[in-house]
Amino acid sequence: MKFVVRNDVRKHFRGSVPEDDLEMRYFPPNTVKYAILSHRWLDEGEPTYEGMKSGIAAGPGYEKLKKFCEEAQAYGVELAWSDTCCIDKSSSTELDESIRSMFRWYENSEICIIHLAQSETVEDIMNDGWMKRGWTLQELLAPRKIKLFSSHWLPMTDDRNDKSYEGTRVMKTLERATGIPLDDICIYVSGSFGVDRRMAWAARRKTTRVEDVAYSLMGIFNVSLQIAYGEGGDRAFCRLIEAIMQSGNPSVLNWTGQAASHPSFSRAIPKSPQSYEGLTLRFPNVCQLEMTMTSLGLRVPLVVLPLNINSSIYTEQFEFDQVLDVWKITLECPLCPTIRINFAEYEENSNCQYALGIVNYSLGSCDVPRIPGQSVGFILRRVPERHFMLNDYVTVCKPRSEHFPGLKTVSPASHECGQWSKVYTTGLVEVNFPEIPSDSYFHISREYVEIVYL
Known part of the structure; x- marks a missing residue:
């Protein structure tokens, strides 16, 4: 040696x-x-x-x-x-x-x-x-x-x-x-x-x-x-x-x-x-996501789809699981009522706004967002700076059956809200739009593409 x-x-x-x-x-x-x-x-x-x-x-x-x-x-x-x-x-x-x-x-x-x-x-x-x-x-x-x-x-x-x-x-x-x-x-x-x-x-x-x-x-x-x-x-x-x-x-x-x-x-x-740990996810139609770190946080452009708390369990509070010590929440997407997302939070806050931040979208001609039938996103939440009624969160307009049977155009109501944050109790979630084939896309208004700082 x-x-x-x-x-x-x-x-x-x-x-x-x-x-x-x-x-x-x-x-x-x-x-x-x-x-x-x-x-x-x-x-x-x-x-x-x-x-x-x-x-x-x-x-x-x-x-x-x-x-x-x-x-x-x-x-x-x-x-x-x-x-x-x-x-x-x-x-x-x-x-x-x-x-x-x-x-x-x-x-x-x-x-x-x-x-x-x-x-x-x-x-x-x-x-x-x-x-x-x-x-x-x-x-x-x-x-x-x-x-x-x-x-x-x-x-x-x-x-x-x-x-x-x-x-x-x-x-x-x-x-x-x-x-x-x-x-x-x-x-x-x-x-x-x-x-x-x-x-x-x-x-x-x-x-x-x-x-x-x-x-x-x-x-x-x-x-x-x-x-x-x-x-x-x-x-x-x-x-x-x-x-x-x-x-x-x-x-x-x-x-x-x-x-x-x-x-x-x-x-x-x-x-x-x-x-x-334990969060391996299959990504359908993976797209690169622009992520930029700024002084305001991680800058990410997402397709932000509003989510409503399921009225069947929402009264004055969320459903509480005494065994797991968490609040169980079911969210529905007004754009596609068949989509339901179940998750849990450690804190109850009935004034929160929720949304789904889609990550695997693409911009087609004229910068029109295209979302695949099998989508991936994570749950966002933010707390309004003033009290609001939950039903004021969205305004339901005419159906857009030409792109998605049963799809409704939904516009966020005008509220002064805090910054979006990621819900920490869940990772990325897979969402299937049943009316859209897995190899097809539906188009949505450009207004749903939002720059989010996390």
């Missing part, structure tokens, strides 16, 4: 890597083949950059490093990389670059060797601490090839690559232990889509530094953040969500529970990955 720095690697591969030929597409793993280690850090200490450079590294962590290098040789690589000693953590610049590059380093490796320090058999994997750590999520997904080793450095299988579509015993165990579908484990594509589904994978994982909850997910969603340890976990996670929102994929809005408590950020940003 020889500890080498960047210049040593550059000299070793000089002549093999095209530096000036801009026409040639260069893929690093084809030339610079290296093994990379995925593991849990030992409480007794790990070899550091300074210790390896000075030649004084020793102890259980150093022995683990040696075993890693021995196993790496079987894959015909000349180089091996470990996060404990291959990052100069005394340099803030290098630390920042390393954390931003981590996903790509695992992705470009020839082999990722995973040491499961608490497992001796495949069944032990279910309870191994490696499955519960934040950084190991990308270390499982990013590499093209992985090899699992037990606590005593015995291979878990006879295969050279444990990532298999065939659903081997160890792969099925990984699928159960992580909750990640087999296809995603075998071939993972990073990007800011399916945010709700993939955030749920990280929901129960822990990190030593609170900021790493966000930093460890950068590569998963293919975004980049400036590293700022000490900013706090809430602020780091808010910045992560802001970066993901720039992609315009509405799945980032599919969350419930507490909004971020940091005063500098929008209330449309959730508090943590736990907010996305």
Whole structure:
């Protein structure tokens, strides 16, 4: 084992890597083949950059490093990389670059060797601490090839690559232990889509530094953040969500529970990955949604359809569920009376106005909004600044049967109301307009497109 720095690697591969030929597409793993280690850090200490450079590294962590290098040789690589000693953590610049590059380093490796320090058999994997750590999520997904080793450095299988579509015993165990579908484990594509589904994978994982909850997910969603340890976990996670929102994929809005408590950020940003648990949603006719963070909050153009509280349960108060300690509410859309949305709120406020903010609409000719028969949106609420009767909320006009049999044109009444906010007890909801085929659209007046600040 020889500890080498960047210049040593550059000299070793000089002549093999095209530096000036801009026409040639260069893929690093084809030339610079290296093994990379995925593991849990030992409480007794790990070899550091300074210790390896000075030649004084020793102890259980150093022995683990040696075993890693021995196993790496079987894959015909000349180089091996470990996060404990291959990052100069005394340099803030290098630390920042390393954390931003981590996903790509695992992705470009020839082999990722995973040491499961608490497992001796495949069944032990279910309870191994490696499955519960934040950084190991990308270390499982990013590499093209992985090899699992037990606590005593015995291979878990006879295969050279444990990532298999065939659903081997160890792969099925990984699928159960992580909750990640087999296809995603075998071939993972990073990007800011399916945010709700993939955030749920990280929901129960822990990190030593609170900021790493966000930093460890950068590569998963293919975004980049400036590293700022000490900013706090809430602020780091808010910045992560802001970066993901720039992609315009509405799945980032599919969350419930507490909004971020940091005063500098929008209330449309959730508090943590736990907010996305259990909320996977199929998006029919997904459209990119313009999302811009402003000083007033998240600026989102939505088709805002008014919702009325169902008169069959609305008297002077909502229906209260004593078991769940929530108010159960049923909302109807005057545009399509067959649509009913059931949800629950923790607070009773009979003066609220409700609406459905459709996210998967498109603007046709003359900027006329087109809404698919299968739509997706989230429930909005706002409190009027003066008391009003519920029946004053809408004015029902003549039917628009030429577009939608039974559809009525509804115009919001003139009320001085507060700002719309997202109902936190529900995520995005699917709404089916039964008179419209799933592959068709109905057109609605431009006045229903509203700029909402959340």
